[in-house]
Amino acid sequence: MANGVLYVTEPWSVVQALDARTGKRIWRYDPEVPRDKAHDSCCDVVNRGVALWGDSVFVGALDGRLIALDARNGKLRWRAETFDPATPRTITGALTANTGANDRRLLVYKLGGKSELPESPAVVVQHPEPPQAADDAATLLRGRLLYQGNCGVCHGDSAMGNNMLPDLRFSPMLEPASWKSVVFDGALKAKGMIGFEKFLAESDVEAIRAYVISEARKELAFKLMPRDKFANLRPGTKSRFSAP
Numbered sequence: 001m002a003n004g005v006l007y008v009t010e011p012w013s014v015v016q017a018l019d020a021r022t023g024k025r026i027w028r029y030d031p032e033v034p035r036d037k038a039h040d041s042c043c044d045v046v047n048r049g050v051a052l053w054g055d056s057v058f059v060g061a062l063d064g065r066l067i068a069l070d071a072r073n074g075k076l077r078w079r080a081e082t083f084d085p086a087t088p089r090t091i092t093g094a095l096t097a098n099t100g101a102n103d104r105r106l107l108v109y110k111l112g113g114k115s116e117l118p119e120s121p122a123v124v125v126q127h128p129e130p131p132q133a134a135d136d137a138a139t140l141l142r143g144r145l146l147y148q149g150n151c152g153v154c155h156g157d158s159a160m161g162n163n164m165l166p167d168l169r170f171s172p173m174l175e176p177a178s179w180k181s182v183v184f185d186g187a188l189k190a191k192g193m194i195g196f197e198k199f200l201a202e203s204d205v206e207a208i209r210a211y212v213i214s215e216a217r218k219e220l221a222f223k224l225m226p227r228d229k230f231a232n233l234r235p236g237t238k239s240r241f242s243a244p
């Protein structure tokens with residue numbers, strides 16, 4: 001908020017300016033993100049808000065455009081491509097870009113700057129077929145509850161990753177032996193991932209593995225869905241969970 005005006009984002013990277021006293025809309029800017037871009041998004045077509053500087057409002061659009069608007073009327077001032085929109089990257093965070101595939105890049109822009117950005121590295125999105133594990137409802141429920149109670153705080157809700165730690169769904173450690181050595185024995189203790197030997201039974205750790213693998217399979221099915229299924233989404237329609 002600045003000078004009595006609230007700047008908020010909606011799904012599809014739409015920005016609104018509202019009078020903070022009355023709630024009345026002052027302007028609305030829709031960057032018209034192509035709807036099939038929902039396919040590349042890790043976590044729906046969300047946007048975690050704008051940045052304000054002087055009389056400019058900045059928003060990162062889902063398709064990678066960094067957009068500067070005139071704060072007074074919402075008119076476009078300039079835009080820059082932070083990555084090639086044909087690559088499976090998105091911006092969903094607070095002006096950050098990611099592929100949902102453990103691939104990150106920090107870009108810094110300077111107002112009035114003249115430098116060219118370095119070339120984007122090629123994106124290698126790997127969603128390998130996960131290993132086998134139990135998939136009966138009772139094991140998956142137990143795994144989910146144990147995950148939520150012991151792992152989610154660091155590894156993110158629904159095993160989706162949180163942009164800082166590895167996305168467990170696509171971890172090379174999903175194989176039973178390496179999973180046990182990390183999660184139970186504490187092979188990565190020195191890096192901040194304790195072993196859970198004192199807190200969980202081996203069968204608990206295995207149930208969590210089964211749950212994470214079931215989430216990996218859901219994500220894989222989503223990624224393999226054809227892009228044109230996403231083309232007719234209305235703004236505000238959640239992409240991942242409801243549309244196709």
Ligand code: HEC
Pocket residue numbers: 147150151152153154155165166168170171172173179182183188191192193194196208
């Ligand atoms: C206090 C935070 C924290 C908690 C809680 C936590 N982890 Fe971790 N975990 C980490 C960190 C940090 C790493 C990254 C270590 C590194 O840099 O190699 C990690 C890495 C891992 C890895 C290796 C992934 C890879 O691809 O390298 C696995 C598997 C893992 N955690 C599973 C779990 C499971 C299962 C739970 C719950 C039983 C859990 N973690 C709870 C912090 C946590």
